[in-house]
Amino acid sequence: MRRIPTNRTSRSIFAAGTLLAALGTLAGGAWYALAGASGDQSYGDAIRSLAGGEADTPAAVVDGQAIPMSKILAHRVLMAAGSDFGYQDGLDDQAYLDVLIDNQVLYQEAVRRGLMPSDEEVKAQALAQKKGLQEFIRGDSPDAEKLRAQFAQVKGTPYDLDTYDLSSVILDGVRQSIAINAIRVQIIQTLPRSEQGSPEAVGKAVAGVIADLRAKADVHVVAKLP
Amino acid sequence: MRPEGVRRTTLRILLGLVILGVTATAAVGVTPRATRAWNAGWSGGTTLIAYNTGTFEFASFPYTVSSSIYYVEVWDGSGQYARIDQITHQVKTNSNWYTWAGYLYGYALTEVYSGGGYVWTYSNVGSCLISPWTFWWCSSGSAGGVRIYGSGSGRAWGTLYISGGGWGVYGGASASGWFSFS
Numbered sequence: 349m350r351r352i353p354t355n356r357t358s359r360s361i362f363a364a365g366t367l368l369a370a371l372g373t374l375a376g377g378a379w380y381a382l383a384g385a386s387g388d389q390s391y392g393d394a395i396r397s398l399a400g401g402e403a404d405t406p407a408a409v410v411d412g413q414a415i416p417m418s419k420i421l422a423h424r425v426l427m428a429a430g431s432d433f434g435y436q437d438g439l440d441d442q443a444y445l446d447v448l449i450d451n452q453v454l455y456q457e458a459v460r461r462g463l464m465p466s467d468e469e470v471k472a473q474a475l476a477q478k479k480g481l482q483e484f485i486r487g488d489s490p491d492a493e494k495l496r497a498q499f500a501q502v503k504g505t506p507y508d509l510d511t512y513d514l515s516s517v518i519l520d521g522v523r524q525s526i527a528i529n530a531i532r533v534q535i536i537q538t539l540p541r542s543e544q545g546s547p548e549a550v551g552k553a554v555a556g557v558i559a560d561l562r563a564k565a566d567v568h569v570v571a572k573l574p
Numbered sequence: 575m576r577p578e579g580v581r582r583t584t585l586r587i588l589l590g591l592v593i594l595g596v597t598a599t600a601a602v603g604v605t606p607r608a609t610r611a612w613n614a615g616w617s618g619g620t621t622l623i624a625y626n627t628g629t630f631e632f633a634s635f636p637y638t639v640s641s642s643i644y645y646v647e648v649w650d651g652s653g654q655y656a657r658i659d660q661i662t663h664q665v666k667t668n669s670n671w672y673t674w675a676g677y678l679y680g681y682a683l684t685e686v687y688s689g690g691g692y693v694w695t696y697s698n699v700g701s702c703l704i705s706p707w708t709f710w711w712c713s714s715g716s717a718g719g720v721r722i723y724g725s726g727s728g729r730a731w732g733t734l735y736i737s738g739g740g741w742g743v744y745g746g747a748s749a750s751g752w753f754s755f756s
Contacts, residue, residue: 398630419628439627448740469673477634484636521630525629525739525741529677532677532738532739533676550738
């Protein structure tokens, strides 16, 4: 049985030790809570795998624009971790690369059509998303806890929520999303009003445009995917 | 020009039909009480958390859901029932996300239940998809075939979801809630 020391110095050391132990426990508990009860670090691992090394070799080149292999590797990390990232239906390497190529041809078409957002618009959207996500993770819902854990894994990376509106990586992603949104809206507006709210009809129309764009684009797949 | 006699005969027939209709309605006892009409429904909200597989980024879209049912109390030979005459669903975000409108969809659904001394009934009284760049609401219109005998209850569901361009739903279940018919 542990005895509480009786002299003054020993009591001070004991108190300090107890305090440090308590702080350590609290910090450990907080980290565990932040990292998620399952201890899953897949988002952090995926984000770290995006940077540098052999992963920077191109998986495909679309009209001279490289799609890095690192994205395929990061995607594999998330796929292996489970279904939290909207992969419930499965998305193998080839299907994932197709998504990236589709986005690239749409983005390039948005540039050709003059649909690129301004820097101010991109920054405003990134800031709005940062505030919205910060507000959300302050909540106590299971989804808030889960997302809090995801962001805890990417502290100090370009995906850190604290610098969401300042990170060039995030701003590039937001720019791409806004530009592709603009071209999607143009496509949707060519549909009859009754079909504009139908995901199936919209998906079919967008897929048709993508097929045309891919047929015209110089798409070179470099990676040997399983 | 029609002869005067033919016109008088036509008027008599029409008058007879009107009297017959009024008498028949009174005999059966179907008398909608326009003054006994209510609205029932539910409203609430939640947040869609989206994730982009291509950019590895998250985004959030807070939204509200409401479902409103207009119904009237009706008496017929078998008793009293509530007839739902109109239903309006709404899924609405807290701002006009025009830079995301090509990815977002809303979906609303309302169900009603009743077991008031009669057969238990369940009905999906309407659902619709909502295009974000239009008016952020939709109405499934009349659902006059639904009858709630005695007390009843309803459940409203609303979902905002995202797809396309690598975007998918990461979190944020539907918003839903119960309401009752008095």
